[in-house]
Amino acid sequence: MPPSRPSPKGGRSRAVKAALDAWFAARGWKPFKFQREVWKAIADGRSGLLHATTGAGKTYAVWLGALQAFARARKANANARPVAEPLTVLWLTPMRALAADTLRALQQALEALGAEVHPWSAGARSGDTTSAERNAQNQRLPTVLVTTPESLSLMLARADAREVLGHVRMAVVDEWHELLGNKRGVQVQLALARLKRWNPGLAIWGMSATLGNLREAMHALLGHEDGVLVQGQVPKKLVVDSLLPGVAERFPWGGHLGLTMLPQVIEEIAASSTTLVFTNTRSQAEIWYQAMLEARPEWAGLIALHHGSLDREVREWVELGLKSGELKAVVCTSSLDLGVDFLPVERVLQIGSPKGVARLLQRAGRSGHAPGRPSRITLVPTHSVEMVEGSAARTAIAAGHIEARHSPEQPLDVLVQHLVTVALGGGFVPDELYEEVRGTAAYEGLSRENWQWCLEFVAQGGPSLAAYPDYKRVVPDAEGVWRVPDARLARRHRMNIGTIVSDASISVQYLGGSKIGNVEESFVARMKAGDCFLFGGRMLELVRIHDMTAWVRRASGKRAAVPRWGGGRMPLSNTLADAVVQQLAQAGEGRYDSPELQCVRPLLEIQQQWSALPTPQTLLAETLSTREGSHLFLYPFAGRHVHLGLASLLAWRIAQHEARTFSIAVNDYGFELLSATEVDWPALLPQVLALPQGEDAHALLLHEVLASLNASELAQRRFREIARVSGLIYQGYPGEKRSSKQLQASSSLFWEVFRKYDPGNRLLQQAEQELLSQELEIGRLRASLERIAMQQLVLKPLARPTPFSFPLMVELFREKLSNENVADRIARMVEQLEKAAGGAVTAGGVERVKGTLAFGQEGPGKPPKPVSQRRDRRRPSRPSRPLPPL
Template structure:
């Protein structure tokens, strides 16, 4: 028998918890007490507080305090009470250790375990019989649990779900998958509490709405003044005509000096390739630090990453070179400095990474940003302005993804086999209780049901697509083969097929994308896991390697490296350039590149916020047109194709183009001039969708997007363990299905979803539309500079680097740089 919950006006916690904080000389913050009281009252909500100020303790001790207040047997071991969702498997072990340790220190007999793809099979089998008091898991593993017939009993005592780093899941299909799983848990446990934790989020109301399915939600803000020191490493000499990556690792010496001044440092890069290069550069500069510098990114073997994380926690490392694999959650209190290589590209990312240092109340977070080209100094200054003003990016929740819904229907039908299936109407009501599907139409629901039960119009003749049996209003899965395949492929994470990398004599290093290995031949050398490796052979999706002695090497390029500046950061960049235009160089980073910006202003212009700068330059290649909307790389890819297509319809011309975060270049051999009216027409937001789809290879882009949709929706199967299909085979399978549906079922809703995802994800349609709408109200500032400007030069380099030429593109760039520098000196 449980005691009634006690809660006083002073929001006093159980004495064990009060003493636990006092023993560490830690202050209990008001937002933590507010969370404990809200939990005790049965509420759900979102806890939004800076990194390192105690969000985890606010949520975890809320559950422990409530249990202490309501149980008659403090020495008992409760059944599953708290389900803790983490976005990354890498966080699960650390989170489990922290929750388990704090419960034990309070003298509680709670069991805390984790369940992810890395969990041993015998542990998973035991958990299917009985879950611990608190389970740390991922969205994918939670959905897998819901697919088992015994899931009702497993979650019968669940009181609360805590979603850590909710902002990382929001606006992704993983977040949609979790919303559906939470809807199921709420149907099993109507009084279920749902709490989300986040440090960097602007749209809190939407985030809470998605978390609770529209239910009442308490928004708790941890207004703890956490000092964040954001500085830029300013090079001694700055080239006036920079290009992306031209600094490379040239700033390694001042970075070494920064490492020497701190005990422990996390050095973040934006890509795994860049992490490999910087790790190698640091070791070349300081070979005596071999045992003090480590590498950490998502493609490395899990055991290697665990070793690195343990060494960080123990203070045994001077520096860890990492990617987003260490952005989140893990409490590395020994780290007193963070270094960011390159622009953070977003304000939230900058704050998230800065929060890895200090990472405890009362200790300042410090981040040193190292530019990879001169214009990134502007981005760093812009990000600091927004960060200190508390302006971060919003994460818009996704809605209506039918591929995720189709997968969930199979999951629910599979998990209800002991009950004779799930009632279709009950399942519809459950699905619509989530924010992602609250506007799901009856027609969309009927279509999705037909898709999972018959395969839809075009695939109904193939038994393998009849995954769910419908008997009257009940849905169930009885075929063991279908059940096995579904459980193996559940989830929404899609990527190019990965190949395992192993030494010839044994020992696994991690994974590299198949398309990179496909470009190599035996004997080729590449850099991976911080080592120079020589490819020996490829067999059964495994690349066997040995240590290389030759220095010439390639670096793997992983998918996901196309990171664009956020809209929030772009606005701040435009504001700083306008300030420089008016002679305001107040930020130290702007003062450092004043000469560069003055050349841009003299030869062309520095755009004001209410202007669109357009430059045209004539060279031996023809006429170069440079446009600077500052809408981000991905949006500029769509804009460049759109504007080129529209201009070509006005004047007979063919264009080549290049893009970066600031703008795009169009080059034509025809030395054609465009009037302001023609430029306005090319930049019009009118008829945008049709024109975008017409100017691009829309069918090919949709086919590529459909590949991921087909995998999530269960249309293609990547193979059983030990017999995985290659990326080429999966691509061919999904391409064949795409062609069949396009020909025989043109109204298939998954095809429509693929087109929408091309617009929204590949081309950032909303951002393209917003940029064109803004341009419509701006003045056109069209200039004809005598040569490439500092803004135009990196776009020219981007295009030259992508061209196949007998001439070294770097030599060509160096010659052009010398010419421009001489002109600037005059």
């Protein structure tokens, strides 16, 4: 076993350092202060967290520190070809798409060392690794291995895991912010605790560019170990501007403005060398790519599409095209958010709100991805109020306000999976493993009772499953070491390791041709042979579905659906929401200081004339009576998840006084309650907004929230994911893919069995806790109620819908009416409201509304027309107005 810590004096080879210094100098680089701090900390055997802007040189800070600390100089008289060092550095990346790019960056520094050091080898291991390369790695792992959390867990499940991984002296977690707030981050914490048990001197380093709670993030990474927090303050010019429409509509509705901005977007792309066009959903990416190609057909081959559902070969082709500068623009999603180094990228466009400051910063960093190069991101609003978000985001960045991310607390499904993994990787003694697990931030408060329950669960599946041998996954041997006794169960566990749970996917493949990618089964299941859909930038016709594969051929001239993937609606973050309210308060004082506020000023002035503008000190509520009934509009600015919980809670509390039925609509700014009968809102509202008081206030609020929703159905949906992670249900073996219906039926069966025969099952409790904390964001909901209690209620009776209430009314229309009826209704309302505001609806307003619904980015309804059949060729009425650099 190598020494546990590098020696501060003798551990670094002068030859290695000299070679790396020469490599830096040859490129005209000088190490930044933060890079030298990291090099010294690693040489001193310290662990830590490095936080620096995107493109500042974080990778080289940690990687060159590792080389200087661990690489040994080659002996001058060595004649025989030396064997490469064993696995020494483990480099974790959140996305397998980043593994190859990260590996190339690490290899460049290795090549610079040449003959100066004892040879190091480098490799990557992820779901994209070929079987040949995987087999070679099974014989001998490289000195530095770039891998993912899932692949690391698979390695921990090897019988020789300690022998293979016991030489690791340093573990690096790239883009820690991307893992910290979810179960994959917990999976990483458990894996690092296992590595640290085998090598107590293990150095652990995390890297991130967008974290607001650095100390907490470092604690989650290092557990109880003290670490070094290094912040890289590198001067970097950041430009955050907005692409503004010629005229901001005063009565907007969600998503309606998107493709009307296409001409301006095309002009911006044409004026730049290489541009990334980020969208928030894969469906939106497909639509924008098609629209851009229709607008500029001569760009075929120069623009591309990139998202996670496309085949790996397609994604790699796009990434190489970006690196070489051959592509003019790429329409993408979060699949290109992280780490990949595209130096030629000059501009980043963000379609719609980024929903958070951290996400905006991350995407901005994709341009000018090198020290000293400016980064620029331009926001393209799809809703008039999103222009306020652009101004708010720039203000939040200037103030250094970035969202915090928190590690999940004690997810038992992840722990159960880890127990089986460790049992496969050599076995465990319960008391020893308990202390190891409690060394992580996620489980530092794990009680003996919960630990014992987890042991019993992997031993027999709990009391309700004790009779079934498939759930006797881990049992103690004669020496008290817990192991997996059945090779079949071991194989099944290895095939289903991981915490990423999504709808079952179906491969999309040409008849007799190549694979294009994957779509969710729930989308394809609604289609029949002959139906068409847009995917991978192509119009495809479904021929048949067989063996979990959708066989397709090229099509044209037909109406096409656009696949919908889960996770499409991200809520507005607290940080950005608070900044938006501050901007609205400034507008209320007559201060329209930014170009965005100037552009949206007509809307805000109408809102102020007919009602009021929200401020941090006030809660705006509006009431309106129409033929549909009695409307309440409330604007807490807390994000759509919290607004759903608040709206349901208020409706439930009102119904306790008098039986009523409410329709609910929510967006990121507020929510609407609609009752068919008259409601005395001034009298009821102060009562139903009150926060429970007393010692049991928190428990009472939880009870009310759960009672106000179909909590059982929502919790059951969460339980499906928990059942999958904990190993109760599994995806199947290779060639034996199980459909989502099979998985759903299996999880529903376990749900009912546990509720009936094992009501104290911890996984049932976890499903309810995750529902409250993640889907309903109960902490944020409670904080919103506490803030509401401190605010002055401003109740405004309306004569007609305001610019803020109008989009909420449209949300309800979409639920109740067909596309054609919605288009007619919206167009009539816009015309009436514009006349009341002293304006007139533009010519072709009805046709414009119908066209937007047919080819919109949100909202249900009939599938859109293919782009080739659209005739809209509008150009901007005036040029876009970029903002000055930050």
